[in-house]
Amino acid sequence: MIGAAFGETLAHAKAGDDAAFTLLFRDVQPALLRYLRLIAPDAEDVAGDTWLQVVGGLRRFRGEEQEFRAWLFTIARHRAADSGRSRARRPAVPLDMTEAEQFFTSPDAADQALEAVSTRKVLELIASLPPDQAEIIMLRVVAGLEAREVARIVGKSPGAVRVAAHRGLRKLAGLAGLPENERASTKPGVTR
């Protein structure tokens, strides 16, 4: 998060300052990609489309940092939905086991301790949650959005968002406490 300097940074970016825009990009892009990797297989392409739309509307944007991030993630979600519809028109052969599932069931991963969890591991743990809970946790924790902003993005009430986030956290804590081979059995859609 940029913080107090966000207003000035945004003003410079609106004026065409490339450095200011780069600062905005570098501040948001990691969280954007993590979120998109959860909801879209082609996260990098969707992120590119998102930024193109952000660039186009940047000068018309009015708001603070929270509103900017909410606006950007709203665009990202819409672009991901567009990408999903496009993929649906081009059916692909599903794989038997995704990369995340391979990670959870591989012997090497089972040997790793929870203290050594990396960002990638945690993100894959979150991805193993039910989709709505995973998305809400990502928007709340990774994107740093308020509950009401997340509710607006996902189309739910703030109360429903809060409940889903709590459920997801509890489940995440349970997954973290489980042995690796037992985690895989709790993943949605995965059966022994």
Place this chain on the structure above:
Amino acid sequence: MSGPDAMHDEMPGFFPGRPGGEHDEPLLDMLLERRPIPPGAPPELHDLARMLDAAAGPGEPGDLAGEAAARAAFSRLPSPAGTSPAAPRSARHRLTKRPARGRLPLAAALAMAAAGLGSATAAYVGVLPSPIQHLAHVVIGAPPPTDGAPAQPLVVGSSSQAVPSPRPTSPAPRRTLRVTATPASSRPGSWHWNSANPRYSPKPSYASCQPTPGPTQNQAHASPTPALSPHVSPSPGSAGLGTSQHQGRPRAERDLGSPRPSASSFAPSPSGTSCPSLPG
């Protein structure tokens, strides 16, 4: 006690499968808001906080892979003063290699403009077919067609400068108009060109200066204003207007089956001349 300051054994709801989950909701809200949890919170909660910190951790180098493309799109934006909603859209289309929507209309407009310019040029040169040339003559004041029945009386100057003829309003016998562009000499009964087309009305220049018959014709060069007056030669082949050194030797001659100009389109010159005053 169920607030953030509650001790571990006082918050049984956090652990999965335990009853009383509503008691740990404030702690979960603290986790979601990335606020530090109290030290007395269950160790599982601290583990979860570390996991969320890792999830929201700094980006990896690969996370900035799209920076170049985004910056390129940003740099293609016009200046704030010239911002238009269409610019980012076109930039996006360029990035995604989609065909630009505005290229085809632009090419069509350019082709139309080139065709119109070429047609106008051809019309003024007089190389169009007679019907089209006549249409161009009526519409844009181009020279009338040089052949064919509907041709207008065409007066051609000595310096290969075509002078348009007035519009006919009534049929008239064929006449031969022989006009020179120099006003050095005049001759009684000679032709005097006059145009009904105001767009093609000649300025007071010597290219369109012809003397008018009458006793004051030799005073033509003293007249300060050009006038438009009809003077039709009574017989084809009569002496044309020309300079003293070109008398009887017209430089251009057109035998045109033009109708006789009407009196409404040809007004007699009050001063008996259509020539501007000579400089000096």
